[in-house]
Every structure is written in C-alpha cells, then in structure tokens.
Amino acid sequence: QITLKESGPTLVKPTQTLTLTCTFSGFSLSTSGVGVGWIRQPPGKALEWLALIYWNDDKRYSPSLKSRLTITKDTSKNQVVLTMTNMDPVDTATYYCAHRDDHLLTFYYWGQGTLVTVSS
Amino acid sequence: DIQMTQSPSTLSASVGDRVTITCRASQSISSFLAWYQQKPGKAPKLLIYKASSLESGVPSRFSGSGSGTEFTLTISSLQPDDFATYYCQQYNSYWTFGQGTKVEIK
Numbered sequence: 001q002i003t004l005k006e007s008g009p010t011l012v013k014p015t016q017t018l019t020l021t022c023t024f025s026g027f028s029l030s031t032s033g034v035g036v037g038w039i040r041q042p043p044g045k046a047l048e049w050l051a052l053i054y055w056n057d058d059k060r061y062s063p064s065l066k067s068r069l070t071i072t073k074d075t076s077k078n079q080v081v082l083t084m085t086n087m088d089p090v091d092t093a094t095y096y097c098a099h100r101d102d103h104l105l106t107f108y109y110w111g112q113g114t115l116v117t118v119s120s
Numbered sequence: 121d122i123q124m125t126q127s128p129s130t131l132s133a134s135v136g137d138r139v140t141i142t143c144r145a146s147q148s149i150s151s152f153l154a155w156y157q158q159k160p161g162k163a164p165k166l167l168i169y170k171a172s173s174l175e176s177g178v179p180s181r182f183s184g185s186g187s188g189t190e191f192t193l194t195i196s197s198l199q200p201d202d203f204a205t206y207y208c209q210q211y212n213s214y215w216t217f218g219q220g221t222k223v224e225i226k
Contacts, residue, residue: 039217047217096163
C-alpha cells in the first residue's frame with residue numbers, strides 16, 4: 001500500500017525559505033519510472049503543480065516558479081524535500097506531495113496535504 | 121506553458137441529471153489528459169486518465185472523451201456523492217491543472 005505524508009512548518013514569515021518533506025512508503029524512488037511531485041492549492045483556489053523528481057534524479061520545475069524551487073530526494077529515507085525561497089503571503093496554500101505512476105504517467109496516490117500560511 | 125481552461129466554473133444540477141464539463145488545452149496534448157474529483161479538505165482523486173480510461177473502482181457513470189485540445193467529462197446520472205469540484209490536468213508537457221468546476225446542488 002502506497003502512502004505519502006507531508007511535513008513542515010505551518011507558518012512562515014515573508015521572505016523566509018520554506019522546507020517541506022514528503023515521507024512515503026509502499027514504493028521505492030530507486031525503481032525505474034517512479035516520480036514524486038509537489039502540488040499546491042491556495043484556499044478556495046485551483047491546484048498548481050510545482051515540481052517533480054524522478055527515480056534517476058531528473059528534476060522538473062514549474063516554469064513560473066523555477067527560480068524559487070529546489071527538489072531533492074533521499075532514497076534511503078524514502079523522503080523527498082521541496083524548498084521554496086522568498087515566501088510571500090500569496091504562497092499561502094495546502095501543499096501536497098504525490099506519487100507519479102509510471103503506467104498512468106500522472107498522479108494517483110496523494111498525501112493528505114499540509115497547510116502553510118505565510119504571514120508576519 | 122500549456123494552459124488548461126475549464127467550463128463552466130460552477131454547475132448547478134440535481135440528482136439524476138446528466139452533467140458535462142469541458143476542458144480546453146492551449147495546444148495539442150494528444151490524449152494526455154486526466155480528470156480528478158476533489159471534496160473539501162481532501163486530496164484529489166483520479167477518475168480518468170488518458171482522456172477516456174476509467175480508473176479502477178470509479179463508477180461507470182463517469183466517462184471522458186476528446187483528444188488534441190478539446191475534452192469532456194460526463195457524469196451520466198448525477199449521484200449525491202458526486203457533488204464536488206472537478207479538475208482536468210494535462211500531462212503531455214509537465215503537469216497543468218484547469219481552474220476547476222464546482223458541481224453544486226440545484
């Protein structure tokens with residue numbers, strides 16, 4: 001059974017750097033074709049894809065946020081970490097991590113999400 | 121960037137109604153389109169992938185069609201559990217979601 005869970009601060013100040021960790025089980029990020037992505041959703045708004053890392057350490061970033069994002073993986077710990085620099089109140093959102101299925105080519109298993117508020 | 125545009129933004133319907141949601145891509149995405157259902161406070165649930173393939177366990181009243189730039193999600197007979205927000209998502213080039221369609225009770 002595949003599960004994912006996001007963790008990190010619930011409150012960050014403007015200009016600070018956000019670091020979120022996705023801890024997963026039920027699959028290995030060293031298996032060919034596997035990927036883990038991050039998606040966010042501001043309150044009452046639409047989903048927005050942020051970044052994805054593949055089993056081979058290939059990384060993809062949203063073009064509009066690429067300069068602020070870094071995604072890394074620790075295969076031994078079954079974790080994926082997302083950092084986002086220069087946080088702003090508009091970055092207030094629920095942040096989800098999700099498993100990219102190599103057959104479906106998109107996200108099937110999602111974490112429960114973690115709400116991050118940006119405020120001074 | 122590929123933009124996804126859904127219509128309508130909100131849809132009021134009754135139980136038993138046939139419901140159709142449209143999604144347009146700003147450029148051709150072949151059939152690399154998925155539909156998700158999301159309920160308040162929950163993560164999205166995958167309903168359909170590859171434009172028309174029903175994910176296992178999803179009721180057959182849900183169907184998807186289209187290719188290229190025009191896609192539709194149809195619910196043949198709306199059930200109480202179907203009142204939710206629906207998102208299309210392209211995965212031809214990275215991943216992009218539409219702005220969502222809220223299906224509410226009429």
